[in-house]
């Protein structure tokens with residue numbers, strides 16, 4: 486089971502970083518993807534397994550295909566793909582938000598995930614083996630105020646996951662998605678463009694999930710026996726009932 490190659494997008498922070506660390510401990514061979522090499526330095530220091538780094542932006546189609554093609558032979562058979570890269574940009578009403586934020590989210594969360602998948606899936610089909618896990622969001626399942634395009638990109642990923650699973654069914658390839666609720670990563674800081682105070686308020690008064698919680702579940706999904714595919718899983722902090730019902734303690 487071990488010594489498999491796992492390809493993780495967005496592996497320099499948050500859920501991607503936690504997932505890389507988890508699979509490092511478990512002895513998998515890592516293909517670590519990020520936009521900037523500097524951001525991977527702290528992770529690389531902790532890696533004990535064979536790894537390969539790819540620096541590219543998921544939203545740049547040519548960069549994606551060129552990077553995947555450049556993989557050395559020992560990393561070119563990708564057993565597991567974790568489509569994790571993506572983010573939220575802004576939290577404003579549709580009539581008030583920045584159109585660039587919409588572009589950014591469609592380009593990374595949706596188009597980027599499609600490019601990466603397309604660049605890898607053909608070799609999985611040739612191998613008649615593979616496992617693709619898309620990191621979605623509770624936002625895929627329900628829209629919330631001011632979430633508009635972020636929710637739309639995640640809902641599209643959710644539906645694409647389903648379609649991909651149908652297309653790949655005859656090739657013995659597992660496809661699934663994990664949809665987290667509130668996870669305390671730099672997600673909200675990015676969403677609020679560096680406004681740490683506003684970001685902290687999101688998690689204030691409750692115990693959010695950690696990147697590690699999601700990484701542990703991804704590992705469980707990957708390690709299921711061959712005949713078991715977890716197709717869809719939503720994970721929330723105990724204090725979160727849905728995107729807007731939260732059991733927050735007053736400080």
Ligand code: 8X3
Nearest residue numbers: 622624665666667728
């Ligand atoms: C992250 C969860 O509820 O902030 O995707 O959209 S939420």
